[in-house]
Amino acid sequence: MQSVESNTQLWIEEIHKGVLGQRFRVRDTLFSGRSEFQTVDVVDTYGHGRMLFIDGLVMLSERDEHVYHEMIAHVPLFSHPKPRHVLVIGGGDGGTIREVVRHPYVESATLVEIDEMVVDVSRKYLKSTSCSLDDPRVTVRIEDGLAFVKHCKQKFDVVIVDSTDPIGPAAPLFGLDFYRDVKSVLAENGIVVSQGESPYYEPDWQIALAKLLAQVFPDVFFYNYHNMTYPGGLWSFSYASTGSHPLRDFKKERWHALNLETKYYDPEMHRAAFALPRAQKKALSAFINITNDDQ
Amino acid sequence: MQSVESNTQLWIEEIHKGVLGQRFRVRDTLFSGRSEFQTVDVVDTYGHGRMLFIDGLVMLSERDEHVYHEMIAHVPLFSHPKPRHVLVIGGGDGGTIREVVRHPYVESATLVEIDEMVVDVSRKYLKSTSCSLDDPRVTVRIEDGLAFVKHCKQKFDVVIVDSTDPIGPAAPLFGLDFYRDVKSVLAENGIVVSQGESPYYEPDWQIALAKLLAQVFPDVFFYNYHNMTYPGGLWSFSYASTGSHPLRDFKKERWHALNLETKYYDPEMHRAAFALPRAQKKALSAFINITNDDQ
Numbered sequence: 001m002q003s004v005e006s007n008t009q010l011w012i013e014e015i016h017k018g019v020l021g022q023r024f025r026v027r028d029t030l031f032s033g034r035s036e037f038q039t040v041d042v043v044d045t046y047g048h049g050r051m052l053f054i055d056g057l058v059m060l061s062e063r064d065e066h067v068y069h070e071m072i073a074h075v076p077l078f079s080h081p082k083p084r085h086v087l088v089i090g091g092g093d094g095g096t097i098r099e100v101v102r103h104p105y106v107e108s109a110t111l112v113e114i115d116e117m118v119v120d121v122s123r124k125y126l127k128s129t130s131c132s133l134d135d136p137r138v139t140v141r142i143e144d145g146l147a148f149v150k151h152c153k154q155k156f157d158v159v160i161v162d163s164t165d166p167i168g169p170a171a172p173l174f175g176l177d178f179y180r181d182v183k184s185v186l187a188e189n190g191i192v193v194s195q196g197e198s199p200y201y202e203p204d205w206q207i208a209l210a211k212l213l214a215q216v217f218p219d220v221f222f223y224n225y226h227n228m229t230y231p232g233g234l235w236s237f238s239y240a241s242t243g244s245h246p247l248r249d250f251k252k253e254r255w256h257a258l259n260l261e262t263k264y265y266d267p268e269m270h271r272a273a274f275a276l277p278r279a280q281k282k283a284l285s286a287f288i289n290i291t292n293d294d295q
Numbered sequence: 296m297q298s299v300e301s302n303t304q305l306w307i308e309e310i311h312k313g314v315l316g317q318r319f320r321v322r323d324t325l326f327s328g329r330s331e332f333q334t335v336d337v338v339d340t341y342g343h344g345r346m347l348f349i350d351g352l353v354m355l356s357e358r359d360e361h362v363y364h365e366m367i368a369h370v371p372l373f374s375h376p377k378p379r380h381v382l383v384i385g386g387g388d389g390g391t392i393r394e395v396v397r398h399p400y401v402e403s404a405t406l407v408e409i410d411e412m413v414v415d416v417s418r419k420y421l422k423s424t425s426c427s428l429d430d431p432r433v434t435v436r437i438e439d440g441l442a443f444v445k446h447c448k449q450k451f452d453v454v455i456v457d458s459t460d461p462i463g464p465a466a467p468l469f470g471l472d473f474y475r476d477v478k479s480v481l482a483e484n485g486i487v488v489s490q491g492e493s494p495y496y497e498p499d500w501q502i503a504l505a506k507l508l509a510q511v512f513p514d515v516f517f518y519n520y521h522n523m524t525y526p527g528g529l530w531s532f533s534y535a536s537t538g539s540h541p542l543r544d545f546k547k548e549r550w551h552a553l554n555l556e557t558k559y560y561d562p563e564m565h566r567a568a569f570a571l572p573r574a575q576k577k578a579l580s581a582f583i584n585i586t587n588d589d590q
Contacts, residue, residue, distance in 0.1 A: 011316065013316075017342060018320065018341070018342075019319065019320045019340065019341045019342025019343065020317070020318070020319060020320075020342065020343070021306065021308075021316070021317070021318040021319075021320075022315070022316070022317055023315070023316040023318075024314065024315060024316075025313065025314045025315075025316075045314065046313070046314045047312060047313075047314025047315065048314065048315070063495075064495065067572070200358075200359065200523050201523075224521075226519075226521060226527075226528055226529035226572075227528070228495050228496075228526075228527035228528055228529065230528075231523075232521075232523035232528060233521055233522070233523055233525075233527060233528010233529055234521035234523065234528055234529075262573055263572070263573055263574040264572045264573055264574065265573065266573045266576075268570040268586070269570050269571075269572065269573070271567075271570070272566075272567035272568075272570030273567075275563040275564050275566070275567030276564075277362070277521075277558070277559045277564065278557055278558055278559055278560065278561045278564065279558040279559065281561075291563070
């Protein structure tokens with residue numbers, strides 16, 4: 001991440017793989033720190049609201065974070081027969097928890113974030129995402145998600161791995177041992193959804209993730225969402241389950257009963273998100289379930 | 296568009312609305328000119344292949360142009376009962392024509408491009424998109440598309456408006472008179488598909504386009520595609536028709552018979568593209584057909 005100043009304009013920039021730069025015009029720098037694990041920056045921008053950067057990478061903008069958080073939360077929650085206990089690993093900004101607790105039958109939502117600075121900074125500067133961290137059903141634990149699932153005795157219906165890229169502290173979250181432990185904390189019909197990188201820029205990471213999920217879970221899917229502030233715009237989540245199919249088990253009646261005021265997600269988008277670009281489908285086909293025969 | 300040089304690195308940058316910069320690392324500048332209408336630049340980049348810029352805006356990169364061109368061409372061509380005569384307005388790089396002539400029952404494909412420089416430069420530097428401009432079924436006309444449809448006596452099954460943004464020479468292509476003339480050159484069950492801007496950055500332009508299409512055509516739809524090198528990554532096409540429904544009339548058998556080697560488009564993506572983000576659906580709902588009741 002570099003700050004570029006010229007003619008009184010301040011910009012914050014993410015350089016992707018040395019070939020693409022995405023920069024956002026900054027109104028004000030609200031926080032800039034370095035925790036034990038990573039750098040954390042919050043800026044207020046022209047056009048994209050407040051933005052969170054970790055290690056120089058865009059984590060969210062207020063303008064479009066609803067897409068990421070609606071899609072990482074509602075797809076598994078509406079695919080599970082009755083999600084009562086939800087675990088979020090990472091996601092210290094609180095956006096995923098905010099969407100999870102909109103489901104009234106969720107009895108407990110546990111956030112395990114390794115970096116307290118992310119939670120503290122989000123509580124202070126990103127109230128639109130952190131607003132539900134004090135919900136009485138929510139427990140915030142500052143600890144390593146890897147160790148948490150290894151030693152946890154509780155079972156969860158849905159586990160959401162809301163992590164940064166597989167470098168730095170998040171790297172082990174893209175590992176086989178981690179997902180074996182995740183499976184051990186999943187209850188019957190359990191679902192684990194994970195941040196799955198970009199099909200354009202990181203096809204090899206997607207293949208590696210799909211391959212290791214397929215070694216642990218009987219059913220693996222990928223689904224896509226658009227993030228205007230992530231490089232390339234099209235990004236993916238992985239979906240692995242011990243029994244809940246994301247399309248056949250979608251709970252349409254529950255969606256209609258809840259009447260959520262979403263801005264991106266709805267049942268049509270839920271289904272459409274599993275329609276992968278043909279090249280991505282081919283790249284992952286050895287490891288994932290294909291949702292449609294019309295290829 | 297600015298060229299930024301530092302430490303021997305050359306970058307080409309599109310600044311969007313003064314709040315977002317997208318820049319690409321340049322290996323070599325192949326062409327830089329100014330026609331009667333606009334500036335035209337072709338650069339070879341690291342990571343995105345050759346790229347075409349018009350008036351400083353990304354038109355295409357070799358890395359992802361297949362998404363745009365497959366989606367602008369195959370969605371209408373596979374929705375029409377028998378597309379024999381196709382008109383492309385704009386699209387001087389030839390990418391849309393390349394996809395159109397992959398349909399063997401197309402007897403004529405007419406390209407009407409206002410700016411000869413775009414065609415000439417594409418023939419010379421962008422052979423991967425211009426490769427079918429010499430197909431015997433293709434006629435390239437260097438003239439104003441607006442005047443062409445006003446005076447044309449021929450009828451077309453599919454019209455594709457492959458234009459730049461609605462500023463400069465392309466502005467009148469976003470007008471009511473133009474679409475009335477387009478309707479007059481459409482044969483029975485005719486379809487017109489147009490470049491429809493970004494739902495995130497240009498919702499007002501999308502509403503204006505949907506509104507004017509609804510004044511001319513009985514059925515109007517929007518569908519989306521991902522473009523990694525366009526600002527925000529999620530962009531739209533409009534689809535208006537005098538009788539061919541994009542989902543109900545989709546010709547699945549023809550898709551299977553042709554066996555096209557697409558990289559993005561397939562029947563599942565054809566359908567999924569019409570699933571709009573809920574906010575976009577609401578913004579356009581007064582003017583477009585909604586493809587699904589599950590909202």
